[in-house]
Amino acid sequence: MEREFDPSKIEAKWQKKWEEAKIYEVDLKKAKDPYYALVMFPYPSGDKLHVGHWYNFAPADSFARFMRMKGKDVLEPMGFDAFGLPAENYAIKSGIHPDTSTRSNVQTMVKQLKRMGCMYDWSKVVNTSTPEYYRWTQWLFLQMYKHDIAYKKEASVNFCPKCQTVLANEQAQDGTCERCGTAIVQKSLAQWFWKITQYAQRLLDGHAHLDWPEKTKLMQENWIGRSEGINFREHVKDLNIEFEVYDSIPQTFLAQTFTVIAPEHPLVPQLVAGTSYEKPVMEFVERIRRKKLAEKFKIDEEAEGIFTGRFVENPFGTGDLPIWVCSYVLADYGTGIVNCSAHDERDFAFAKKYGIPLKVALLPKDPVLAEKVKKLEVFYREPDGVIQTPEVALGMTWEQSRKRIIDYIEQKGYGTTKVHYRLRDWLISRQRYWGAPIPIVYDPEGKPHPIPEKHLPWLLPEDVEFKPTGKSPLTYSKEFIRRTEKLFGKGWTPEFDTMDTFVCSSYYYLMYLAAEGFGMQAPHFSETADGRSERNHLVDPHVEHTWMPVSMYIGGPEHACMHLIYARFVMMALKDFGFVSHEEPFKKLVHQGLITHKGAKMSKSKGNVVSPDAFIERHGSDVFRMYLMFMGPFTDGGDWSDTGIKGIGRFVKRIHALFSEKLNKKVDQSSVIAALHRTVKKVTKDIEDLHFNTAIAALMEFLNLLEAEGGVSKETAKTFALLLGPLAPHLAEELWEMLGQKGFVIEQHWPSFDEALTRASTLMIAVQVNGKLRGEIAVDAGAGKETVIAQAKEHPNVKKFLEGQKIKKEIYVTGKLVSLVV
């Protein structure tokens, strides 16, 4: 009867049975109670699945299994974010085509993923690098183009000298390349952008309905950077030039003494044309431009500037303002021109450096400090400072005065309120090979034309050289150019850039829904019987309506301001275009924590990477994933320990031993039944909250009790096996079979519990005297306050402390403790 416990054998056995029974395949059209459980799909790298993948996928799968046992129709798909730089860099090094290496990596990863034993629906795989997939990436571009969201413009853009490509703002967050860490430089290039800025407000407003970590929403808010202020319309003295100036602290508007303009601003040459200032100013502009090209622009570097010889005619009668070109002014925020006062730290420092006069509009209450501020010896701006001008806000604090002054400015017609965002349009062009070609061709005059949908997929050419020349590799494809001329005519040229891979991942959650029945081939719709094409629909509207938004999305927090913003934007756009019915893609979002080793982030260079393979070989997938979940709270991550996993190994062996040797009870004692119901209650709640660590601890505790009892009844064992179902799926099946049960564990109902049975008949009550624990008494569950307190006073040790004392206060916390104060 006793069976040898060999995890690798039983895991292979159940994986085979699951696959044969197709129990994880979901009929999207028939689902009644859909639950879409999604993890951020992996990049198919040549390295194997690492611990980070496991830490994301395995607990996510446990949660999905739990939902399935709770009766939901759960879709848990898996796919590959397969375009991108690593495959291309590998091709440069090895000569192996990215398509070849990617396909082989995908194959390897599928094999590894299957060993995890997750309930992936392998009939709906997506791979973003296949023509069947990127055909829709290109379709998405065409829709964006058609609806005027995609546009091309010459702009100063972030360029990574190492990756030899431009990057989106989001991918250059701290002035370095998101991929390789190289310092970003600025380049002026004609590139394709998507107008994500048009959605800035909706991206902010949408947060209200999302069950996301507050931290993530906050990061997106900061990134979008909404700022409300005043736009002033101003005129340049002696010239027929007008411009707008954005001011987010309009409190100072009467104390402004000079104006600064960004070096890249197109008005700069006009301001100085034909004057003696032209030469030095344009030289200054060129010097700053070169500086930005050569290196990452340093924040802490001192501001530089030069006077243009021009003045703004000040409409408030407070004197004309000299216009300076200034290195710290950003060309693409606000209007690129700013009016300055003494109450902005940088303006203050700049004016001091160049001897520009300043006026004071705000004074501190402290008279000593006020004297210093008046003499412009120190910079000052505090919320409780007192406003000196304008008259209408006199005496108000900096904070209070804001609204009053804005109202005043609008009333007087000096300016209008205006909202600005820090968010910039999404630069989606990349000068790389391994991506989806942008479906645009240029006529002989250089005017762009969208490629008609019937020519999609617009295939990525094969005959290219993988060399980082700074030019798009597609430029070197003869076939690509021939193809273009053949289709569109002589002198026509294709767009040589490919799309940012974040475009591919911005809608993949919809593609799983469209991938039904096409397996690895990926999604497309066939022509209808009467020959009309249905291909203008990315995804079946009914399926989309039923399954979106994603019920639970799990992935790393590093995507807060990239993928998670792009995906929301694309979903909103698709809704506006009429292709989907929802506007938010991810209803609930959870970030798993980071797994470290020896206190540091795992990396090859540090040599502290933990390979899951050896541990899986030895302990099996169930033990490995349970250990990851047991380490600590899912959202916290943890530090990997080679020895810690042994505890879970023992736990699993002990369970197996119990089931094979100790199913010896007809009926369990009532104390065991009570513990069982408490365990069901706790495990249910813990998995709902993604507190896998404490769920496992509760099961361990229960096992300890069963062992102490010397055995277990079959009924209790059945429940125990079901509780293990989400956490250790293979083991649970094996136990289920050992109990002689039919069907798969995943098809059973999640055990329920009886609240009344979770309560024990006798309670242990702690007794405190003056807040210190002095004893413990056993009382009847139904006993009232008087009885319990009387009993507490009889406890010998408590008695000792009450001796000769007068009791001032008696407190009874029902079912927990008695506190006596003497």
Next chain:
RNA sequence: GCCGGAGUGGCGGAAUUGGUAGACGCGCACGACUCAAAAUCGUGUGCCGCAAGGCGUUGAGGGUUCGAUUCCCUCCUCCGGCACCA
């Protein structure tokens, strides 16, 4: 600099509408089995004590309370994010 989050045994961590701090596991010590080791099992594991029991304790200091890891104030440390946005 600004905005978040967190500090609990040798280690990972548990417990917060204020109610027995240290569940569960690792490690360690001793014991059993063994020629021996591994594995396994048992006992112990904040400090003092053979024990009954006592004392201490959740980064530091203070406060509220019968009672504080939990609430309030001050400070320290660590982690994450943003940072020329006028």
